[in-house]
Amino acid sequence: xxxxxxxxxxxxxxxxxxxxxxxxxxxxxxxxxxxxxxxxxxxxxxxxxxxxxxxxxxxxxxxxxxxxxxxxxxxxxxxxxxxxxxxxxxxxxxxxxxxxxxxxxxxxxxxxxxxxxxxxxxxxxxxxxxxxxxxxxxxxxxxxxxxxxxxxxxxxxxxxxxxxxxxxxxxxxxxxxxxxxxxxxxxxxxxxxxxxxxxxxxxxxxxxxxxxxxxxxxxxxxxxxxxxxxxxxxxxxxxxxxxxxxxxxxxxxxxxxxxxxxxxxxxxxxxxxxxxxxxxxxxxxxxxxxxxxxxxxxxxxxxxxxxxxxxxxxxxxxxxxxxxxxxxxxxxxxxxxxxxxxxxxxxxxxxxxxxxxxxxxxxxxxxxxxxxxxxxxxxxxxxxxxxxxxxxxxxxxxxxxxxxxxxxxxxxxxxxxxxxxxxxxxxxxxxxxxxxxxxxxx
Numbered sequence: 001x002x003x004x005x006x007x008x009x010x011x012x013x014x015x016x017x018x019x020x021x022x023x024x025x026x027x028x029x030x031x032x033x034x035x036x037x038x039x040x041x042x043x044x045x046x047x048x049x050x051x052x053x054x055x056x057x058x059x060x061x062x063x064x065x066x067x068x069x070x071x072x073x074x075x076x077x078x079x080x081x082x083x084x085x086x087x088x089x090x091x092x093x094x095x096x097x098x099x100x101x102x103x104x105x106x107x108x109x110x111x112x113x114x115x116x117x118x119x120x121x122x123x124x125x126x127x128x129x130x131x132x133x134x135x136x137x138x139x140x141x142x143x144x145x146x147x148x149x150x151x152x153x154x155x156x157x158x159x160x161x162x163x164x165x166x167x168x169x170x171x172x173x174x175x176x177x178x179x180x181x182x183x184x185x186x187x188x189x190x191x192x193x194x195x196x197x198x199x200x201x202x203x204x205x206x207x208x209x210x211x212x213x214x215x216x217x218x219x220x221x222x223x224x225x226x227x228x229x230x231x232x233x234x235x236x237x238x239x240x241x242x243x244x245x246x247x248x249x250x251x252x253x254x255x256x257x258x259x260x261x262x263x264x265x266x267x268x269x270x271x272x273x274x275x276x277x278x279x280x281x282x283x284x285x286x287x288x289x290x291x292x293x294x295x296x297x298x299x300x301x302x303x304x305x306x307x308x309x310x311x312x313x314x315x316x317x318x319x320x321x322x323x324x325x326x327x328x329x330x331x332x333x334x335x336x337x338x339x340x341x342x343x344x345x346x347x348x349x350x351x352x353x354x355x356x357x358x359x360x361x362x363x364x365x366x367x368x369x370x371x372x373x374x375x376x377x378x379x380x381x382x383x384x385x386x387x388x389x390x391x392x393x394x395x396x397x398x399x400x401x402x403x404x405x406x407x408x409x410x411x412x413x414x415x416x417x418x419x420x421x422x423x424x425x426x427x428x429x430x431x432x433x434x435x436x437x438x439x440x441x442x
Contacts, residue, residue: 008428013393013417015424017386020194020377025431026328033305033430034059036152038161040307040322041065041075043336044145045181046092051109054092057324057332058149063137064088065147068110069096073142075149076111076134087134091186107134144173145180164408165247168298172311172318174287175280175296178342180318183352187335187361193373195306195331196427198323201369202300202308203248204240204419207394212372216364222354225299225312227253227261239401240416241409246304246426248419254404256281258296262313272344273315280314280340291406304426310359314340317351319359329377335360392417392424 007016019025041056042065053066055078062078064087078086080100087098087107097114099106106115111134119127139150141158143166148158159166173180201208237257241249259281266277284293302308308321318338323331337355339348359365379385394417403411412418 008424010421010425013391013396013421014389015392016389017380020196021328021381021386023328029431030059036155036430037305038148038150038158041147041149043180043182044142044147047073049094051094051096053088053095053109055088058151059325062086063149066109070110073140073147074111075137075140080105081113081132081134111136144169161245163244165243165303167292167408168249168295168301170288171284171292171295171298175284175314176340177279177283178340180338181341183337183339188332189361190330190332191370191374192329193331193377194328195323195325197373197376198331199302199306199308200420200423202321203302203423204250204417206240206250207415208372212368213365226265226316227258227312238414239403240412240414240419242412242419242422243409246423247302248422249298249301250419251299251414252295254294254407256294256296258313262315265315269346273347276344277314291404304423315347317355319355329381392420
């Protein structure tokens with residue numbers, strides 16, 4: 001491929017395989033995307049008390065998120081300013097200070113350098129400790145309990161970056177009677193694939209569901225998407241929705257359909273759960289306009305670049321999936337199970353089971369997806385394979401659909417590839433505007 005040829009050809013529906021394997025492209029992604037975009041760090045429910053901390057990553061940079069002794073949440077590069085050692089090697093806990101295990105430099109949970117062994121004897125007056133605190137992430141924001149960070153001090157606000165995705169996230173957030181909380185712990189696994197393959201899957205790939213997950217739909221188990229049997233052969237009621245800044249949603253349905261399914265399913269549990277589902281709907285109608293509340297649960301989505309969600313029901317877990325880049329052909333997947341803090345205990349207990357059974361490390365759907373991601377990588381990484389393009393031509397040249405009135409986004413059929421092209425259009429704009437051709441779908 002000539003260097004001048006675009007990597008993303010929206011007007012042709014083609015994406016170069018090179019962007020999934022090239023070491024230089026990957027290194028530039030870390031700088032141009034992961035060091036400039038808003039990235040998910042965790043949830044406030046994971047660090048509720050002063051001194052609580054957890055560790056995360058922004059791109060390949062390790063991050064320490066602390067609720068300081070003053071109650072303020074901050075994020076820092078998890079790297080000692082002396083020789084770069086991680087100052088915190090635990091996943092989470094509570095601490096007043098962090099001591100580097102290499103040379104003993106000690107930092108408070110608000111980031112200040114507090115102690116330096118032999119400081120006066122070794123450094124005299126040359127070390128100004130006030131200038132050598134932990135490097136703080138310059139932009140930190142919380143939305144619906146979700147904590148996001150951005151290394152670019154001049155970047156747009158989180159609200160601006162989320163854009164119309166907020167309209168749909170608000171449905172997920174406002175439906176919770178007690179707010180979202182994460183079940184303690186995070187499930188992690190590594191796979192040999194590029195982070196974009198996983199992200200685009202959640203942004204808009206409904207095409208694979210019947211084939212990759214066909215065996216799961218035939219099993220006599222609780223489906224993670226309880227509306228599947230009710231909506232079978234009604235794909236025209238579903239939409240894929242593309243949003244600015246590369247965000248994408250798939251399988252969104254309007255008019256209260258998901259609520260009606262939940263209300264029927266709740267009767268199997270008895271009056272307490274019926275009252276809970278009805279209360280969730282009442283809360284939505286109080287907080288949001290009727291047409292927005294009618295979404296009830298926004299299905300699959302991906303917030304660019306690498307945070308995916310699924311939310312199908314008040315009776316199922318909310319899945320949070322982070323695809324951490326570890327090289328052009330390597331991902332570390334971090335999965336969390338979100339639940340409503342005030343949900344009936346029977347629903348909380350069942351949510352944990354559902355999450356483990358379907359979309360977790362050992363889950364049925366996750367194993368299907370992981371196999372796809374890895375086999376795509378294996379079959380396309382060679383010299384000849386990288387000379388080809390991936391095909392996203394399904395909807396090229398077709399007009400977008402008219403969505404429900406006053407509902408934001410660019411609407412496409414349930415089976416479509418417009419959201420993947422929307423994802424790669426924004427990727428290319430951030431990576432190199434010259435590497436993208438125009439989007440003929442608007």
